[in-house]
Amino acid sequence: MDKTWAEVACEVPAAMVDLLADFLVELSGNGVSIDNLELDTFSLDTMDEAPVKTVRAYFTPDDELEGKLDALIRFIQEHAPAYGDAAPAPPTVTTIREEDWATGWRQHFAPTRIGRKLVIKPTWEPFSPEPGDLVIELDPGMAFGTGTHPTTRLCLEALEKLGTAGDVLDVGTGSGILAMAAVKLGAQRVVGTDIDPDAVAVARENCAMNGVTAELVTTPLADIPGQFAVVLANILAEDLVRMAADLTAKVAPGGFLILSGILVERESYVIDGFASTGLTLAETTREGEWSCLLYRAGQ
Numbered sequence: 001m002d003k004t005w006a007e008v009a010c011e012v013p014a015a016m017v018d019l020l021a022d023f024l025v026e027l028s029g030n031g032v033s034i035d036n037l038e039l040d041t042f043s044l045d046t047m048d049e050a051p052v053k054t055v056r057a058y059f060t061p062d063d064e065l066e067g068k069l070d071a072l073i074r075f076i077q078e079h080a081p082a083y084g085d086a087a088p089a090p091p092t093v094t095t096i097r098e099e100d101w102a103t104g105w106r107q108h109f110a111p112t113r114i115g116r117k118l119v120i121k122p123t124w125e126p127f128s129p130e131p132g133d134l135v136i137e138l139d140p141g142m143a144f145g146t147g148t149h150p151t152t153r154l155c156l157e158a159l160e161k162l163g164t165a166g167d168v169l170d171v172g173t174g175s176g177i178l179a180m181a182a183v184k185l186g187a188q189r190v191v192g193t194d195i196d197p198d199a200v201a202v203a204r205e206n207c208a209m210n211g212v213t214a215e216l217v218t219t220p221l222a223d224i225p226g227q228f229a230v231v232l233a234n235i236l237a238e239d240l241v242r243m244a245a246d247l248t249a250k251v252a253p254g255g256f257l258i259l260s261g262i263l264v265e266r267e268s269y270v271i272d273g274f275a276s277t278g279l280t281l282a283e284t285t286r287e288g289e290w291s292c293l294l295y296r297a298g299q
């Protein structure tokens with residue numbers, strides 16, 4: 001017989017989504033999906049439009065389900081008043097077939113091989129690594145960087161190709177995915193910085209889960225000490241150009257700067273923006289509508 005899942009859907013105030021999603025990941029042992037919210041997106045527009053969001057979690061329909069639903073209802077009743085006056089509707093439970101579930105959101109977050117050795121794997125998925133594989137465990141969370149976005153993949157591929165014998169700086173670390181990959185690839189000192197303290201908290205949790213050590217900070221780029229063999233920045237084109245001088249200053253002589261977050265149509269805008277930095281454009285890679293630029297510093 002087909003395996004089934006209990007899909008539990010909760011409609012809550014948009015501002016409560018993060019809190020509830022964390023709770024549901026813990027309670028279900030699976031990931032969650034959030035209506036209108038892509039796993040990784042450069043635009044937060046989708047988050048602003050609706051005051052109420054639906055968070056869906058997937059449970060095994062066993063003897064424990066009823067107790068878990070009670071815990072969920074108590075959690076919502078306890079926390080919802082802080083997010084608005086209207087009482088949220090009770091969660092709904094729908095039985096769905098494994099095959100429907102597998103063709104839903106989850107297929108977008110399965111173990112993914114990136115480059116030759118790196119594998120990004122959700123914690124709940126079994127995976128048998130091949131010799132030499134560098135596995136990063138990561139669940140969809142509240143920070144960009146699950147490995148599903150082309151810009152993340154382009155950065156990871158560039159990083160793997162370069163090798164990371166020296167120190168690495170990851171500007172806009174998000175989930176910490178690039179910083180973790182740098183550590184796994186053998187970098188010495190790895191620093192990840194993000195203007196979003198929530199992202200830094202997520203990145204720290206992810207590093208702890210993966211047993212890797214990286215310095216994860218909210219320190220502005222200009223205040224980070226030292227220079228690095230590789231600097232990564234997967235941030236939008238406008239920000240990259242605005243930060244061109246500071247990014248360049250962090251690259252050690254002979255080192256590399258990997259830039260992504262660049263729509264192909266904005267490639268020349270970024271290249272123009274970095275024209276006076278003294279860096280040499282060594283390679284351009286693309287996936288879909290996204291582009292990644294690899295620069296090299298002189299000795």
Ligand SMILES: C[S@@+](CC[C@H](N)C(=O)[O-])C[C@H]1O[C@@H](n2cnc3c(N)ncnc32)[C@H](O)[C@@H]1O
Nearest residue numbers: 144145152171172173174193194195196199234
């Ligand atoms: C597209 S995400 C990249 C996440 C991850 N590095 C990856 O490649 O998947 C961009 C991140 O940069 C952060 N960010 C935006 N502007 C920044 C800045 N000026 N300095 C540091 N971080 C910044 C955002 O908060 C976000 O977490």
